[in-house]
Amino acid sequence: MSQICIFCGKQPNSKNKEHVLPQWLLRMTGDPIRVVRFRMNYFEEKLIEFNWKNFTAPACRQCNDKYASFEAEIQPLIEKLTNKKEITGNEAIKILDWFDKVRVGLWLNYYYLEKNKGQISPKLCIDNRLGKKDRFLQIYFLESRHKSEGLNAFGVETFAFQFNPSFFGLRINNILIINGSNDFFISKNCGFPYPNFLEIVENGMLSVSDWKYDRQTSPIIDNLALHKAVLTIMQPIHTEMKYESNFFNDSYLFQNCIDLTNRIGTLFKIENNVLNPIKDLNSFMKYESVIGNETKLIGELIAKVYEGQNVFLSRIKSKKNEAFKKAIEINIKHVEYYKALSNNV
Numbered sequence: 001m002s003q004i005c006i007f008c009g010k011q012p013n014s015k016n017k018e019h020v021l022p023q024w025l026l027r028m029t030g031d032p033i034r035v036v037r038f039r040m041n042y043f044e045e046k047l048i049e050f051n052w053k054n055f056t057a058p059a060c061r062q063c064n065d066k067y068a069s070f071e072a073e074i075q076p077l078i079e080k081l082t083n084k085k086e087i088t089g090n091e092a093i094k095i096l097d098w099f100d101k102v103r104v105g106l107w108l109n110y111y112y113l114e115k116n117k118g119q120i121s122p123k124l125c126i127d128n129r130l131g132k133k134d135r136f137l138q139i140y141f142l143e144s145r146h147k148s149e150g151l152n153a154f155g156v157e158t159f160a161f162q163f164n165p166s167f168f169g170l171r172i173n174n175i176l177i178i179n180g181s182n183d184f185f186i187s188k189n190c191g192f193p194y195p196n197f198l199e200i201v202e203n204g205m206l207s208v209s210d211w212k213y214d215r216q217t218s219p220i221i222d223n224l225a226l227h228k229a230v231l232t233i234m235q236p237i238h239t240e241m242k243y244e245s246n247f248f249n250d251s252y253l254f255q256n257c258i259d260l261t262n263r264i265g266t267l268f269k270i271e272n273n274v275l276n277p278i279k280d281l282n283s284f285m286k287y288e289s290v291i292g293n294e295t296k297l298i299g300e301l302i303a304k305v306y307e308g309q310n311v312f313l314s315r316i317k318s319k320k321n322e323a324f325k326k327a328i329e330i331n332i333k334h335v336e337y338y339k340a341l342s343n344n345v
C-alpha cells in the first residue's frame with residue numbers, strides 16, 4: 001500500500017508523522033496517551049482499540065509546518081466553545097476549515113488503520129478538500145452530569161464514511177459537534193443552485209444534472225430534521241462547480257457570496273427554526289437556547305450522524321448500488337444502537 005502525505009496527497013519527501021487529532025486537543029481532553037475505542041469494524045464487527053497518541057498519518061515536514069500555525073489559531077477558538085463563549089462568523093469559518101481537516105484526516109487515517117479493507121483508493125487529501133464544498137456544523141452543549149473530560153469521534157468507522165467522509169461527530173469535553181460536508185449538501189437549504197440528479201460515474205467522479213434554483217432557504221437537509229443545537233451553521237461552496245456558470249450572475253448570489261469568483265457563499269445560521277444569511281461576519285453569533293423537549297440524550301444526537309450519512313448516500317445514484325445498500329443497512333443498525341443508548345457514551 002503506497003503512502004501519501006495527508007496534506008498534499010504526494011509521496012512524502014522528508015518523512016514525518018502528523019497527529020490526525022492535534023496534541024493540544026489530546027491534552028485538553030485528558031491523558032494524551034490514553035486508549036480509545038471505536039465501536040466496531042464494519043467487516044468483522046469487532047471493537048477497534050488504539051492509542052490516540054499513535055493515531056498518526058504520513059505527512060511531509062513542509063506540509064506539517066504549514067498546518068502547525070493553522071492549529072495554533074484554532075486552539076483558542078475550540079477553548080471558547082467549550083467555555084460556552086460566543087464566536088464570530090469569521091471564527092466559525094475557520095472552525096469549519098479545521099473540521100474539513102480533521103474529517104479528511106480521520107478518513108485517511110482509518111484507511112491506514114484498517115489496511116484498506118474497503119478497497120478504496122485515497123484520492124482525497126486535506127489541501128484539496130479544505131473549504132471546497134458545501135458544509136455545515138452544529139454545536140451541542142452537553143449537560144453537566146456528563147463526565148466533563150473526553151474526546152470521541154463518531155461515524156468515522158462506517159462503510160458509508162469510508163466511501164465518502166461526509167458526516168461525523170466529535171465530542172470535545174462538554175460539547176458535541178456534528179459536521180458534514182459534501183457536494184451541494186446544503187445548497188438547496190441556502191437557496192443556492194443545486195443539481196437534482198447526482199450520479200457516481202467512472203473513477204468515482206460525480207456527474208450532476210437537472211439544476212434547480214429556488215432562492216429560498218430551509219433548515220431541513222432533505223428529510224433529515226436536525227435536532228435543535230445551540231448553534232447550527234451552513235456554508236454553500238461551489239468552488240469546484242464548473243457547471244451552469246450563468247447562475248452566478250444573479251442578485252441573490254451576489255448578496256449571499258463572500259467570494260463570487262470562487263463561488264463561496266456566506267455563512268447561514270438557523271435562528272428560531274429559520275435559516276438566514278449572516279450579514280456581518282465580524283459580529284458574535286448568539287447561541288440559541290435549547291430547553292425542555294428540545295434537549296436530547298447524547299445517544300439521540302449521535303444517531304443523527306449515521307442518519308446524515310444515509311441521507312447523503314441515498315441522494316447519489318451509483319452502479320455500485322449493492323455496496324451503497326449494505327452501507328445504509330449497517331448505518332441503520334448504528335442509529336438503532338445509539339437511540340437505545342442511555343446517556344452513557
Ligand SMILES: [Zn+2]
Nearest residue numbers: 005008060063
Ligand atoms: Zn505534503
